[in-house]
Amino acid sequence: MNPTLALTWLLVLPLVASPIIYLAGRINVRLGATAAPARWLSALTLAAAGIPLWYLGEAVLSGGPVDMGVGTISLRMDGVGLLLAGTVTVLTFLVSIFSIPYMAGEEGEEKYYALLVAMAGAMVGLGCANDLFNLWVWFEVMTVTSFLLVAFYRQQRGALEAGVKYLVQSAVGSALVLIGIAFVFAQTGTLNLQQVLAASTHSTPQMLAAGALFLIGFGVKTAMVPLHTWLPDAHSQAPSGISAMLSGVVIEAGLIAMLRALGCLAPVSSTWGAFILAFGALNMVVGNLMALRQTQVKRMFAYSSVSHMGYMLIGFGVAVGYGIANGAAGGFFHLFNHALMKGLAFMAAGALLYSLHVARGSHDSLTLDDLNGAANRYPITALALSVAVLALGGLPPLSGFMSKWQIFVAGFETRNAGVEALVIFAALNSVLSLAYYAPLVNRMYRHEPSPTVAAGHNVSFLMAAPLVVLTLAVIVLGFWPGLMDFITHPAAVHFVSIFSGGPALAQF
Amino acid sequence: MSLSLPLLSAVAVLGLLGIGLLGLLVTRNLIKVVVGMQVLVKGAMLALVLAGKLSGQIQTGQTLALTVIVADTIVSVVALAFAVQVRRQFGTLDLQALSTLRR
Numbered sequence: 345m346n347p348t349l350a351l352t353w354l355l356v357l358p359l360v361a362s363p364i365i366y367l368a369g370r371i372n373v374r375l376g377a378t379a380a381p382a383r384w385l386s387a388l389t390l391a392a393a394g395i396p397l398w399y400l401g402e403a404v405l406s407g408g409p410v411d412m413g414v415g416t417i418s419l420r421m422d423g424v425g426l427l428l429a430g431t432v433t434v435l436t437f438l439v440s441i442f443s444i445p446y447m448a449g450e451e452g453e454e455k456y457y458a459l460l461v462a463m464a465g466a467m468v469g470l471g472c473a474n475d476l477f478n479l480w481v482w483f484e485v486m487t488v489t490s491f492l493l494v495a496f497y498r499q500q501r502g503a504l505e506a507g508v509k510y511l512v513q514s515a516v517g518s519a520l521v522l523i524g525i526a527f528v529f530a531q532t533g534t535l536n537l538q539q540v541l542a543a544s545t546h547s548t549p550q551m552l553a554a555g556a557l558f559l560i561g562f563g564v565k566t567a568m569v570p571l572h573t574w575l576p577d578a579h580s581q582a583p584s585g586i587s588a589m590l591s592g593v594v595i596e597a598g599l600i601a602m603l604r605a606l607g608c609l610a611p612v613s614s615t616w617g618a619f620i621l622a623f624g625a626l627n628m629v630v631g632n633l634m635a636l637r638q639t640q641v642k643r644m645f646a647y648s649s650v651s652h653m654g655y656m657l658i659g660f661g662v663a664v665g666y667g668i669a670n671g672a673a674g675g676f677f678h679l680f681n682h683a684l685m686k687g688l689a690f691m692a693a694g695a696l697l698y699s700l701h702v703a704r705g706s707h708d709s710l711t712l713d714d715l716n717g718a719a720n721r722y723p724i725t726a727l728a729l730s731v732a733v734l735a736l737g738g739l740p741p742l743s744g745f746m747s748k749w750q751i752f753v754a755g756f757e758t759r760n761a762g763v764e765a766l767v768i769f770a771a772l773n774s775v776l777s778l779a780y781y782a783p784l785v786n787r788m789y790r791h792e793p794s795p796t797v798a799a800g801h802n803v804s805f806l807m808a809a810p811l812v813v814l815t816l817a818v819i820v821l822g823f824w825p826g827l828m829d830f831i832t833h834p835a836a837v838h839f840v841s842i843f844s845g846g847p848a849l850a851q852f
Numbered sequence: 853m854s855l856s857l858p859l860l861s862a863v864a865v866l867g868l869l870g871i872g873l874l875g876l877l878v879t880r881n882l883i884k885v886v887v888g889m890q891v892l893v894k895g896a897m898l899a900l901v902l903a904g905k906l907s908g909q910i911q912t913g914q915t916l917a918l919t920v921i922v923a924d925t926i927v928s929v930v931a932l933a934f935a936v937q938v939r940r941q942f943g944t945l946d947l948q949a950l951s952t953l954r955r
Contacts, residue, residue, distance in 0.1 A: 477916055484923045491930050498937050505950045508882065508934050515889045515927050516876065519896045522920060523869070526899035529916075533907035577953045 345396065347403035347410040351421050351472065353396035354429065358465030361389040362458045369454025379453040383444045386457035390437040390464065397433055401426055405834060411474075418474045418536060423835035425471030427676055428593075428600055430831070431683045432471075435592050436464040438810040442691050443585040445804040446698050456496060456583070463489040463589065467597045476525050476535040476605060480518070483601050487514050487565070490594055493586045494578045500707055506577035513574045517564030524557030524605070540608040541842065551612040558605040559619060565598030568657070569626040572650050576634070579646035580709065584694020587642060591649045591690055592683035599653065599679070603660060607842040610664075617665020617843075620657050625766055627654030628773040636780050641693045641710045644780060645686065648736060651777060652682050658770055659751040663836065664843050666758045673836035674750030677828055681747045681821065685735045688814035692729035695807045696722065696800075703801040715784065717793030725803050728811040730785045735818045737781040738774040743821035748774060750825075861902045868895030882935045882945040886928060893924045 345353075369382025400421060403410055409422035421429075440460060447453050463486055470482035491514070495507025527550045529535055532543035544551055560571065567575045575595070579587045606616050631651025638644035659675030662668050696718060697710040719726035735742035748770075755767035821827060872892025879885055897917045904913015935945060942949045 477919070481919065481923065484927075488923075488926055488930060491927075491934075495934060495937075499941065501941050502953055504934060504937055504941055505953055508931075508938065508947075508950055511927070511931055511934060512876070512885060512889065515931070516873075516892065518923075518927075519872075519889075519892045522893070522896035523899050525916075526896065526903040529900065529909075529913065530903035530906040533909055535912075581953070 345399040347400055347407075347421075348412050350396040350399040350403070351410055351412050351419065354393060354400060355419075355465065355469055355472075357393050357396070358389060358461045358468070361385065362462040362465065365389070365461055366454050366458035369457065373454065378449070379457075382454040382457040383440075383448075386461050387437065387440045387444075389461055390433060390440055393433050393464075393468075394437075397429055401430070401831075405830065409838075417478055419469075419472045419478075420474035421472040423831065423838045424600060424604075424676075427680065427831050427835050428471035428597060429468045431596070431680050432464050432467045432593050435683050435687050436460065436589065438687065438813060439585040439588055439691070442588075442694070442807055442810045443583070445807045446585060446694060446702070447583065450496075452496070456493070459489045459493050460585070460589070463493065463594075467593060470597050470601055473604075474537050476528060476537065476540065476608070478535075479601055479604060480521055480525060483521070483562075483565070483598070484518055486594065486597060487518065490586075490590060494582045494590070496583050496586065497581075497707065500581070502577075502709075503581040506574070506581035510574040510578040513564050513571070517561045517571070519561075520557045521561035521605070524554040524561060527551065527554035527557070528609070537604065537608045541610065544609055544612050547612045551609055555606060555609045555612060555616065558602060558609070559616075562598055562602030562605060563623070565595060566602055567595050567598075567627070567650050567653055568623040569630040569650065572627070572630070575650060576643050576646040579649065579690075580640060580643040584642070584690055584697060587646075587694070588687040588690035591646065592687040595649065595653060596656070596679050596683065599656060599660075603664075603839070606664075607839075610843045614665075617661050617663075619661075620664055621661035621763070621766060624654045624657030624661055625769060627651060627657060628770060629654075632773050632776050632780075635777070638780075639711050639713075641712060641715065641784075642690065642697070643709070644712075645689050645693065648689075648777065648780075649682075649686060651773065652678070652686070652736070654773070655748055655751055655770060656682070658766065659754060660839075662751070662754050662758060662763060663840055666760070666763070667840055667843065668754050668757050669833075669836045669840045670757060671751065671754035671836075672839040673829075673832045674747055674754050676832040676835050676839075677750055677825070678744075678747035680828060680832070681735075681743045681818075684814055684817050684821070685732050685744055688728060688811065688818060689732035689736060691807075691814070692725050692732055692811055695725045695803050695811065696729070698807070699725075699800045699803050700796050704799075712784065712787060713794060714796045715787045715794075716791040716797065717788070718797050719788045720793055721797050721800060722803055724808050725811060726788045728815045730788065731815045731818055733781040733784050735822065737778040739778075741819070741822045743818045743825065746822060746825035858902060858905060861898060861905070865895050865899045865902060868892070868898060880947045882938055882947060882950075883932075885947065886931045886935065889931065890924070890928060893920065897921065897924075
């Protein structure tokens with residue numbers, strides 16, 4: 345398949361499939377049956393998207409970025425976009441399988457699948473936008489679909505509240521990004537990322553303001569502290585599959601959008617790297633401290649996402665500020681790992697939530713006490729959840745340790761005392777995070793089963809299958825972290841080449 | 853000092869952004885929050901048109917603004933749909949009621 349055709353298919357397939365999925369499900373429901381066609385069509389669409397992705401991957405990895413122009417819109421699939429597209433396709437496929445039993449019989453089930461596929465399509469598009477405004481449009485499509493998915497249980501007060509908070513904060517962030525785009529456009533007369541990069545040779549107040557607006561506007565979606573307040577509500581109130589998507593890929597897509605937008609302003613200021621590092625430190629400490637005091641499992645994982653964004657920001661900050669490709673490679677590797685680990689954590693917690701509460705018609709949240717003794721009754725799910733949290737906490741033979749380690753090593757490559765201190769701080773944070781992950785495992789294996797667990801329903805095969813796949817992936821990547829080098833390395837080299845055009849960060 | 857059109861537009865952009873942000877900060881009614889968001893985005897739209905004028909590409913600037921109108925309408929529709937649901941479930945549009953999720 346020719347690369348341009350593959351890119352067209354990859355972008356068109358989910359967006360065209362989304363309304364078809366809705367109609368197929370809706371018609372079947374009207375005929376008095378279930379929304380089953382929507383379930384299977386969404387999984388099929390995402391599996392089918394793997395075919396153009398494969399061809400595109402071969403083309404990008406062997407021949408460099410693939411360009412495509414539609415009218416005046418230019419799209420470019422490079423290493424970074426490919427990594428995002430791959431992560432999104434894999435995780436969304438697993439989530440769509442997981443959701444089949446989880447969402448079965450919910451009101452508006454067909455909308456769920458249509459929106460899920462549309463959200464995945466928007467994120468793939470976001471990865472290959474080559475124009476600031478186009479980037480914003482994809483970002484907005486992703487955001488709007490995620491609003492609807494966060495507030496999917498629209499009869500639930502908590503879900504509505506989370507949806508409203510998320511919507512208002514995101515809308516303000518989007519407006520700030522637009523103003524930033526207006527600044528860039530007024531100054532350079534172009535929006536194409538390469539042309540903006542070529543035109544922004546020296547720093548002017550307008551371009552600095554644009555960079556700050558991008559940092560804040562996209563920072564809302566990236567959950568940079570103190571713009572993270574929507575995240576714990578949205579992640580804990582959404583259906584579990586959507587929590588996995590939000591935590592696993594949506595906030596990362598926001599991060600990639602932010603880095604792309606800042607990338608074209610790289611020569612304007614040498615301090616973007618310092619800002620990213622500072623936010624990284626804040627994210628780690630606030631995320632971890634808040635996660636420590638949570639009693640609800642999904643809310644704890646949500647705060648842990650805040651702290652994991654911190655590790656990624658440290659990796660990218662080292663790459664942006666000091667031109668160290670290893671930092672970006674670590675950041676991208678952690679991005680992929682986090683999608684697997686947090687996807688697994690939310691889906692495993694979701695499987696337990698479903699078995700213990702949702703299957704009995706209750707929408708109570710899953711508390712830590714509910715997990716007591718869960719390993720006796722749910723051995724596979726408990727094992728999956730344990731692997732996920734131990735990997736998130738950074739225990740050595742699991743994948744989370746490997747990507748964190750790569751980021752920390754990159755930090756020491758800077759030979760800068762400030763960054764080295766920051767890396768030590770990050771490592772201490774990683775240890776601190778075990779303080780809330782380890783008791784979780786302890787509860788499941790060492791405690792007597794709680795009455796809730798004893799009364800729970802079984803976990804169905806379709807729910808367990810994605811958990812097993814992800815558990816294996818986390819373990820395999822822990823033993824052979826080099827497996828991902830083929831993609832993280834080109835992405836990192838490309839990433840650093842954008843930023844290294846600017847003056848190196850003199851001091852932190 | 854004479855007021856040129858770009859300068860006037862720039863003042864209007866700042867005014868709209870200021871009013872929008874102030875509106876978001878001070879109101880507690882969900883519908884008014886939506887209005888505040890709208891005013892804020894209108895400022896951003898005018899900024900895009902102004903940017904097109906300043907860089908000599910009026911058409912592109914207006915095209916961008918048109919696209920933003922579409923996106924902004926969708927966001928507002930979703931926000932108002934949420935407002936309807938909030939009124940149904942909570943019986944009020946006061947944002948103070950929307951703080952059951954603590955910490």
